[in-house]
Amino acid sequence: MSHPNIDELLAKIPGSLTAHETQSRFSHIWKTDEPLHCKGVVFPRTTKQVSTIMQWCYKNDQEVVVHGGLTNLVGGTQTQADQLVVSLEKMNRVHAVDPKNRTVTAEAGAILENVLEAAEKQDLFLPLSFGARGSAQVGGVISTNAGGLRVFRYGMTRNWILGLEVVLPNGTIIENLKTLRKDNSGIDLKHLFIGAEGILGIVTKAVFRLIEKPQTRHSAILTTNDFSNLLQTLRYFDQTLGARLTGFELLWENTYSTITAEETHYKSPIQKPDNYVIFVEMLGKNVERDSNDLQDACAHSFEHEWISDAAFFDSASEQEECWKIREDVATLEAHAPHNQHFDISIPIDQIGTIINNTIQQLLSLDGVLGVYPFGHVADGNMHLIVGKQNDSPKLTQQINEIVYQPLAEVKGSISAEHGIGLDKKPYLHLSRSQEEIHIMKGLKQLFDPKNILNPGRIVD
Numbered sequence: 001m002s003h004p005n006i007d008e009l010l011a012k013i014p015g016s017l018t019a020h021e022t023q024s025r026f027s028h029i030w031k032t033d034e035p036l037h038c039k040g041v042v043f044p045r046t047t048k049q050v051s052t053i054m055q056w057c058y059k060n061d062q063e064v065v066v067h068g069g070l071t072n073l074v075g076g077t078q079t080q081a082d083q084l085v086v087s088l089e090k091m092n093r094v095h096a097v098d099p100k101n102r103t104v105t106a107e108a109g110a111i112l113e114n115v116l117e118a119a120e121k122q123d124l125f126l127p128l129s130f131g132a133r134g135s136a137q138v139g140g141v142i143s144t145n146a147g148g149l150r151v152f153r154y155g156m157t158r159n160w161i162l163g164l165e166v167v168l169p170n171g172t173i174i175e176n177l178k179t180l181r182k183d184n185s186g187i188d189l190k191h192l193f194i195g196a197e198g199i200l201g202i203v204t205k206a207v208f209r210l211i212e213k214p215q216t217r218h219s220a221i222l223t224t225n226d227f228s229n230l231l232q233t234l235r236y237f238d239q240t241l242g243a244r245l246t247g248f249e250l251l252w253e254n255t256y257s258t259i260t261a262e263e264t265h266y267k268s269p270i271q272k273p274d275n276y277v278i279f280v281e282m283l284g285k286n287v288e289r290d291s292n293d294l295q296d297a298c299a300h301s302f303e304h305e306w307i308s309d310a311a312f313f314d315s316a317s318e319q320e321e322c323w324k325i326r327e328d329v330a331t332l333e334a335h336a337p338h339n340q341h342f343d344i345s346i347p348i349d350q351i352g353t354i355i356n357n358t359i360q361q362l363l364s365l366d367g368v369l370g371v372y373p374f375g376h377v378a379d380g381n382m383h384l385i386v387g388k389q390n391d392s393p394k395l396t397q398q399i400n401e402i403v404y405q406p407l408a409e410v411k412g413s414i415s416a417e418h419g420i421g422l423d424k425k426p427y428l429h430l431s432r433s434q435e436e437i438h439i440m441k442g443l444k445q446l447f448d449p450k451n452i453l454n455p456g457r458i459v460d
């Protein structure tokens with residue numbers, strides 16, 4: 001192992017920070033009071049510079065951790081003192097939207113929200129939407145194959161990527177910024193990098209597919225006592241509203257009541273929420289027809305006693321308020337200062353039973369203060385925030401085991417969308433077979449034989 005003089009590299013990339021200059025940097029947006037430990041931070045402005053950095057690091061066995069918007073929830077951007085950080089934040093251009101081909105090309109450091117806005121200005125639409133869209137960057141979103149609130153209708157990030165440019169750990173640039181919808185000329189390599197959490201290469205640019213912007217938006221909050229009624233409502237809404245049903249999200253009652261409690265600034269639009277509170281989004285074309293159809297679907301569900309109450313939101317400001325309730329993870333976090341986040345996938349018909357059993361088991365554990373379930377129920381993806389008295393490793397492990405153990409039996413997943421990072425690695429075997437993990441390790445060995453890029457993420 002050589003002992004590289006990092007100053008040699010930092011001098012090549014203007015604006016770099018040495019280890020002594022990184023006090024204002026951090027490894028996660030929620031850890032701004034914990035200074036970053038690393039050998040330095042480089043801010044490439046071009047793909048060529050990313051390649052120069054990786055060539056140097058490859059030659060000198062220098063470990064690298066890639067930083068995007070730092071919103072991941074699995075320790076993916078944590079660093080050690082002997083690692084170099086490559087931050088893509090200066091490569092933040094959103095290139096012109098192409099309305100004829102309905103595509104947008106963006107650099108890896110572009111904030112997702114800016115890409116969405118650029119598309120909307122041309123009456124086009126990229127339906128990726130989640131709470132961190134104002135901070136998450138294109139490269140991070142692709143590397144985590146992010147999902148969010150509209151996956152049920154539109155799929156995850158993978159569905160929206162037409163072309164990628166990537167720099168491999170040895171500095172080789174793979175440029176495939178095609179705008180084609182169809183290309184079966186051999187193995188589609190871009191998919192190897194989507195969701196790879198930066199262990200195979202650094203994403204530097206991407207081409208997204210766009211669709212026509214919906215003209216109308218309507219939202220509703222419904223409530224029901226029974227999980228099978230919730231599923232019945234989802235089925236009926238999907239049948240009657242069709243492609244206009246774009247979001248069907250769930251908060252358990254205690255999660256909803258915590259977010260809309262008196263001390264928060266939200267006002268609950270539902271008088272007496274039952275066990276489950278459902279958030280519905282409908283995107284369409286015709287204001288009056290869409291509004292009527294949504295109200296009719298609710299009325300039908302009410303008559304059949306699948307739901308017990310509903311509130312409707314038509315104006316943009318009302319809808320914004322309504323969806324803030326669904327997305328306000330910060331209030332839950334504040335309620336549970338020591339906490340663990342989960343992001344699991346379960347076959348949709350088993351969510352009610354499994355989550356309710358899990359809640360009971362967690363609450364009977366000494367040291368657990370509260371459990372707040374919510375999530376993308378139509379995708380079978382539930383999040384849990386578990387509040388606890390302290391961060392003792394024993395309690396943390398006990399909680400992990402209660403949440404993860406039932407998943408293997410029902411062919412669920414320990415990560416529906418956030419990935420594995422460093423935090424969930426010990427549990428990967430519950431979601432993936434030994435053969436699959438072996439292939440992942442083989443790919444890592446192929447792309448990064450020196451194990452210098454995002455080492456230790458997903459697999460060892």
Ligand SMILES: Cc1cc2nc3c(=O)[nH]c(=O)nc-3n(C[C@H](O)[C@H](O)[C@H](O)COP(=O)(O)OP(=O)(O)OC[C@H]3O[C@@H](n4cnc5c(N)ncnc54)[C@H](O)[C@@H]3O)c2cc1C
Pocket residue numbers: 065066067068069070071072073076077088108129130131132133135136137138139140141142143144145146147148149197198199201202203204329417418454457
């Ligand atoms: C409030 C909140 C709500 C969220 N809601 C959702 C949700 O609904 N759905 C969802 O899927 N996620 C959600 N997330 C998680 C997170 O926002 C996503 O995973 C996001 O895509 C991460 O993007 P980022 O730019 O912040 O990446 P980072 O956190 O910076 O990085 C994530 C991983 O990708 C790697 N990486 C970053 N940039 C690159 C690059 N250019 N090339 C290669 N590797 C790279 C990093 O090394 C790291 O391993 C949420 C997070 C928060 C805080």
